[in-house]
Amino acid sequence: DTEVTQTPKHLVMGMTNKKSLKCEQHMGHRAMYWYKQKAKKPPELMFVYSYEKLSINESVPSRFSPECPNSSLLNLHLHALQPEDSALYLCASSQEADTQYFGPGTRLTVL
Amino acid sequence: GENVEQHPSTLSVQEGDSAVIKCTYSDSASNYFPWYKQELGKRPQLIIDIRSNVGEKKDQRIAVTLNKTAKHFSLHITETQPEDSAVYFCAASFGYDKVIFGPGTSLSVIP
Numbered sequence: 265d266t267e268v269t270q271t272p273k274h275l276v277m278g279m280t281n282k283k284s285l286k287c288e289q290h291m292g293h294r295a296m297y298w299y300k301q302k303a304k305k306p307p308e309l310m311f312v313y314s315y316e317k318l319s320i321n322e323s324v325p326s327r328f329s330p331e332c333p334n335s336s337l338l339n340l341h342l343h344a345l346q347p348e349d350s351a352l353y354l355c356a357s358s359q360e361a362d363t364q365y366f367g368p369g370t371r372l373t374v375l
Numbered sequence: 376g377e378n379v380e381q382h383p384s385t386l387s388v389q390e391g392d393s394a395v396i397k398c399t400y401s402d403s404a405s406n407y408f409p410w411y412k413q414e415l416g417k418r419p420q421l422i423i424d425i426r427s428n429v430g431e432k433k434d435q436r437i438a439v440t441l442n443k444t445a446k447h448f449s450l451h452i453t454e455t456q457p458e459d460s461a462v463y464f465c466a467a468s469f470g471y472d473k474v475i476f477g478p479g480t481s482l483s484v485i486p
Contacts, residue, residue, distance in 0.1 A: 306476035320472040366418040
């Protein structure tokens with residue numbers, strides 16, 4: 265399996281909702297990433313997990329909470345989001361600190 | 376802070392012509408330089424990459440060159456086709472936590 269999968273594909277939520285984004289890879293990669301991408305902009309790194317431990321948190325607001333239950337799964341828990349958080353959320357994985365493989369993303373709309 | 380510049384921001388070429396996109400990075404510790412292609416509504420996909428111990432790499436119509444002294448690297452696409460139309464992102468990285476994307480180049484190939 266050479267893919268990174270993400271669910272759901274689309275998500276619409278209100279500012280008081282709690283939801284979670286899920287990411288899965290079965291390539292045996294040891295690093296997993298969450299990115300946020302706005303239209304016509306590059307991906308912005310949010311979190312990095314290396315060997316299931318959070319190694320990077322790029323000053324992301326606490327309304328975003330990552331979780332890595334095991335080496336194949338990565339979740340992003342969302343709570344009390346703002347409309348400006350609407351974006352494409354991309355998950356990626358890599359074996360060593362080089363080639364990252366991206367999932368298809370979750371298109372999030374916050375009303 | 377560390378950053379990656381990318382030029383041009385938009386590029387329009389006739390089918391069959393060549394396209395060149397250039398990136399400059401600031402962190403001299405960067406040692407891995409991938410190029411991603413992102414079509415509208417889709418995930419970024421790696422098209423070619425180069426490591427710091429190599430000056431040039433080619434894969435069919437795509438080539439990348441790296442000048443570590445000058446801290447810049449370039450993507451060359453020859454014999455462009457309409458399906459090459461997309462946004463291209465360069466990136467520079469060192470380790471899991473230092474992945475910096477350029478702002479992107481929107482390439483249009485006119486039939």
